Amino acid sequence: MLDATVYERIGIAVGSTALALLISLVIVAAVGHDPLQFARDLIVGSFGSRRAFSRTLQFTTLFILAGVAVAVAFRAGVFNIGVQGQLIIGGISATLAIIWVAPFLPNGVGGGIALALLGLIAAMVTGGLYAAFPGVLKAYYGANEIITTIMLNFIAIGIVGWAVDGPLRPDDARSVRTDYLPDNVALPQLLFENPNFSIVGLAFALVVAIVISIVMTRTSLGYDMVTSGHQEPAATFSGVASKRMIVTTMTLSGMIAGLVGAIFAIMVQGYFIDPSGIGNYGFDAIAVSLLAANNPLGVVPAALLFGALDSSSSYVQINSGVPVQLIDGIVGLVVLFVAAPELFRMIAKRTGLGGDDR
Amino acid sequence: MSVKNEPAKVRLEGITKTFGDVVANDNVDFTLEEGTIHALLGENGSGKTTLMSVLYGLYDQDEGSIYVDGDHRTFTSPQDAMNAGVGMIHQHFQLIEPMTVLQNVILGHEPTVNGLVDEDAARDDIEEICSRYGFNVDQHLETPVEELDLGTRQRVEIVKSLYRGAEILILDEPTAVLTPQEVDGLMTLMEDLRKAGRSLIFISHKLDEVLQIADQITVLRDGAAVGTVDAADTHEQELARMMVGREVLFDRLSRETSVGDPVFAAEEISVLGDRGLEQVSEVDVTVRESEILGIAGVQGNGQTELAEALTGLRPVESGKISFRDADITETGRRRRIELGIGYIPGDRQIEGLVQNYDLVKNALLGNQTIEPYAKNGWLDWGAVSEHADEIIEEFDVQPPNASVRATSLSGGNQQKFIVGREIGHEPTVMVAAHPTRGVDIGSIEFIHNRLIELRDDGLGVVVISSKLDEIQKLADRIAVMYEGEFIRTVDPDEVTEEELGLLMAGKRLEDESVDADAEPVETDSEAQS
Numbered sequence: 001m002l003d004a005t006v007y008e009r010i011g012i013a014v015g016s017t018a019l020a021l022l023i024s025l026v027i028v029a030a031v032g033h034d035p036l037q038f039a040r041d042l043i044v045g046s047f048g049s050r051r052a053f054s055r056t057l058q059f060t061t062l063f064i065l066a067g068v069a070v071a072v073a074f075r076a077g078v079f080n081i082g083v084q085g086q087l088i089i090g091g092i093s094a095t096l097a098i099i100w101v102a103p104f105l106p107n108g109v110g111g112g113i114a115l116a117l118l119g120l121i122a123a124m125v126t127g128g129l130y131a132a133f134p135g136v137l138k139a140y141y142g143a144n145e146i147i148t149t150i151m152l153n154f155i156a157i158g159i160v161g162w163a164v165d166g167p168l169r170p171d172d173a174r175s176v177r178t179d180y181l182p183d184n185v186a187l188p189q190l191l192f193e194n195p196n197f198s199i200v201g202l203a204f205a206l207v208v209a210i211v212i213s214i215v216m217t218r219t220s221l222g223y224d225m226v227t228s229g230h231q232e233p234a235a236t237f238s239g240v241a242s243k244r245m246i247v248t249t250m251t252l253s254g255m256i257a258g259l260v261g262a263i264f265a266i267m268v269q270g271y272f273i274d275p276s277g278i279g280n281y282g283f284d285a286i287a288v289s290l291l292a293a294n295n296p297l298g299v300v301p302a303a304l305l306f307g308a309l310d311s312s313s314s315y316v317q318i319n320s321g322v323p324v325q326l327i328d329g330i331v332g333l334v335v336l337f338v339a340a341p342e343l344f345r346m347i348a349k350r351t352g353l354g355g356d357d358r
Numbered sequence: 359m360s361v362k363n364e365p366a367k368v369r370l371e372g373i374t375k376t377f378g379d380v381v382a383n384d385n386v387d388f389t390l391e392e393g394t395i396h397a398l399l400g401e402n403g404s405g406k407t408t409l410m411s412v413l414y415g416l417y418d419q420d421e422g423s424i425y426v427d428g429d430h431r432t433f434t435s436p437q438d439a440m441n442a443g444v445g446m447i448h449q450h451f452q453l454i455e456p457m458t459v460l461q462n463v464i465l466g467h468e469p470t471v472n473g474l475v476d477e478d479a480a481r482d483d484i485e486e487i488c489s490r491y492g493f494n495v496d497q498h499l500e501t502p503v504e505e506l507d508l509g510t511r512q513r514v515e516i517v518k519s520l521y522r523g524a525e526i527l528i529l530d531e532p533t534a535v536l537t538p539q540e541v542d543g544l545m546t547l548m549e550d551l552r553k554a555g556r557s558l559i560f561i562s563h564k565l566d567e568v569l570q571i572a573d574q575i576t577v578l579r580d581g582a583a584v585g586t587v588d589a590a591d592t593h594e595q596e597l598a599r600m601m602v603g604r605e606v607l608f609d610r611l612s613r614e615t616s617v618g619d620p621v622f623a624a625e626e627i628s629v630l631g632d633r634g635l636e637q638v639s640e641v642d643v644t645v646r647e648s649e650i651l652g653i654a655g656v657q658g659n660g661q662t663e664l665a666e667a668l669t670g671l672r673p674v675e676s677g678k679i680s681f682r683d684a685d686i687t688e689t690g691r692r693r694r695i696e697l698g699i700g701y702i703p704g705d706r707q708i709e710g711l712v713q714n715y716d717l718v719k720n721a722l723l724g725n726q727t728i729e730p731y732a733k734n735g736w737l738d739w740g741a742v743s744e745h746a747d748e749i750i751e752e753f754d755v756q757p758p759n760a761s762v763r764a765t766s767l768s769g770g771n772q773q774k775f776i777v778g779r780e781i782g783h784e785p786t787v788m789v790a791a792h793p794t795r796g797v798d799i800g801s802i803e804f805i806h807n808r809l810i811e812l813r814d815d816g817l818g819v820v821v822i823s824s825k826l827d828e829i830q831k832l833a834d835r836i837a838v839m840y841e842g843e844f845i846r847t848v849d850p851d852e853v854t855e856e857e858l859g860l861l862m863a864g865k866r867l868e869d870e871s872v873d874a875d876a877e878p879v880e881t882d883s884e885a886q887s
Contacts, residue, residue, distance in 0.1 A: 220726040220735050237709040238724040239692030
């Protein structure tokens with residue numbers, strides 16, 4: 001299935017998503033709610049109003065970036081499960097860089113753009129480093145990156161959580177958070193009036209997806225990475241230094257993951273919060289990427305699906321009384337139908353424990 | 359030894375087993391008499407392990423029958439085979455390392471009392487087996503397997519099979535992992551097992567071991583049984599010839615151009631294999647322009663590791679590699695490709711082609727940094743696509759369609775594509791490992807002619823092969839590799855196939871006049887012998 005054609009892939013993704021939705025309707029009916037009402041609420045809650053739509057796009061933006069981060073690594077045969085941790089590190093770095101440098105820059109739009117760029121760069125650097133570390137451990141010491149990246153997620157949550165509740169928390173803050181970012185750092189409000197979303201942010205995410213797609217298909221580096229993921233001995237034969245490639249891949253993946261955190265801080269929040277309160281973008285991104293067959297462009301529609309499901313959950317709960325956990329359940333079904341078999345196949349292929357590839 | 363009026367212990371009739379379009383076993387007959395040791399001899403990839411896996415129920419044969427004690431049997435799993443008294447000791451031990459010897463031996467066949475494992479009964483049984491056959495593993499019964507050396511682990515495997523009631527023991531390359539002392543121990547053990555009436559099948563590619571221990575020897579080559587001989591009536595020379603064989607009669611071509619200057623050299627390089635053991639020991643290689651250096655040897659004597667060290671895929675432990683007077687010992691594979699060191703890899707399925715890529719993408723493999731296919735890191739798929747079409751056209755790759763995946767090509771066509779691509783690098787030196795393995799005769803001729811053309815164009819070519827006829831046809835100079843060393847460098851015009859076969863089996867020639875008079879010889883082999 002990993003080697004299915006693009007059309008087969010799209011068919012599989014659409015089919016399994018439809019099946020997951022269908023089964024969830026049955027479950028909704030079985031627990032005594034009106035399934036048609038539920039289906040209507042899902043759509044209304046995610047696309048039914050400008051407000052709902054912009055909220056869907058807000059989630060989609062973050063899922064695109066996180067999904068691309070995962071896709072880069074998976075495509076190259078490296079299992080970066082640490083996008084959540086890398087985005088937390090990236091987000092706090094972007095926030096702090098902006099807050100620290102802001103006093104030295106003019107207040108106007110120019111200063112805002114400079115600060116936003118600074119934040120993005122800081123996030124890429126720290127997110128990349130935070131991912132390079134498990135990459136080095138894997139390449140040169142044989143540490144399984146699945147395990148190390150998961151552990152690094154907890155470390156990021158713990159340390160940043162402590163810092164945001166401690167030294168970084170302003171005295172007048174009633175919730176656990178950092179200082180506010182300067183007002184001129186916010187992304188412009190165009191088309192939608194939603195303080196947590198800007199179409200500029202979405203455009204940025206799309207550009208990242210396109211750039212990564214071009215890198216993967218049109219550059220030597222991308223060919224090296226994808227070939228390493230397909231058949232590592234052939235990549236080595238062709239001159240890829242496989243250990244260095246693992247570190248490169250992890251770094252690139254972590255840089256994109258860092259951007260998720262930066263966009264979260266700049267576009268969504270305007271400050272940084274307790275990392276345990278940030279959505280599970282890094283984990284759901286694994287499903288997003290697998291649904292998209294680890295194709296950076298395929299991540300966009302997959303991210304839209306996950307964004308819509310996340311976006312409609314509270315509306316569904318209020319309107320149809322269906323608990324929000326059930327929405328998570330749908331996501332779970334999608335994962336079960338497409339993503340999980342794919343993931344196991346990829347792991348099986350890599351460990352040589354079978355898989356239907358060859 | 360053999361009892362005429364009783365059915366053979368094991369009889370395999372007309373076993374054929376294919377994997378895709380690869381024929382691993384081709385109508386093989388094999389008979390094991392009770393109480394004997396029967397060796398299965400052949401190169402790697404000749405189908406020995408496949409044949410035994412069929413007998414052990416791991417593979418289902420496409421055609422043919424299995425008889426044990428004269429009864430026709432069908433094994434669908436190793437469990438069936440074990441129930442019929444067939445046990446197999448694999449090259450890679452099937453032991454669970456953290457568990458003790460006792461636990462490993464009884465695993466899956468635990469004696470129980472009221473549903474609980476009866477370790478005392480098991481211990482008695484194992485001790486009885488050990489004392490009967492003179493094993494000394496009983497003092498290790500409570501030791502975790504991970505603390506044992508490889509020789510002891512192997513004995514644990516054998517005890518495990520005997521504990522399960524094996525009458526017939528298949529030992530798959532049992533000496534490969536052992537030290538010489540451990541090999542002696544194993545040989546003694548095998549003799550004891552034979553004395554006790556067990557029947558053994560001994561898989562090996564080492565002539566001396568086979569002659570030392572076996573009663574009968576069946577030689578496999580390219581999946582087919584070449585013949586069965588009594589060990590008492592044969593000698594290494596004959597076995598070597600049977601093993602390596604001759605498929606096509608090649609005429610040695612006379613050459614017109616003269617040998618040029620050295621371009622590529624290795625000095626006293628030592629290389630480790632995958633298991634961390636030294637596979638190449640202080641070897642000197644000199645490749646000259648307009649010359650084909652043939653490296654002959656039975657597979658597994660370090661040729662692969664040597665080729666990988668020369669091409670930059672494997673680091674050297676010691677020694678120096680130089681290219682056009684520049685030291686490239688530490689230079690990585692990519693840079694060596696760019697310098698012009700081409701490599702036709704021995705394993706085309708795994709290394710030479712990405713199976714799921716189409717031929718266009720495969721045409722880029724190794725060319726990622728070479729103009730015009732790539733410029734400043736950007737790929738030009740148009741140029742790559744043209745290159746793929748050129749290769750297909752010029753090397754007659756079937757089907758002539760660059761958009762098919764590599765996996766759908768036959769072995770010969772895959773190889774032609776690889777050869778075409780590697781020659782397309784316009785290399786200065788070409789290392790070709792088993793360039794015609796598994797390739798049909800027409801393609802063999804074609805690839806040979808290409809390699810000769812390369813030489814005539816002034817390239818330095820290294821051909822690694824275990825086919826004597828190929829080496830003799832192509833090489834201007836033959837270095838024979840045995841156990842990680844060049845035991846001799848000879849002139850192909852003055853050496854016979856028999857002599858080469860003996861050299862490959864590790865025997866130094868007594869007739870020293872065979873020693874080539876060409877001066878390259880001295881720089882290569884004599885210094886270290």
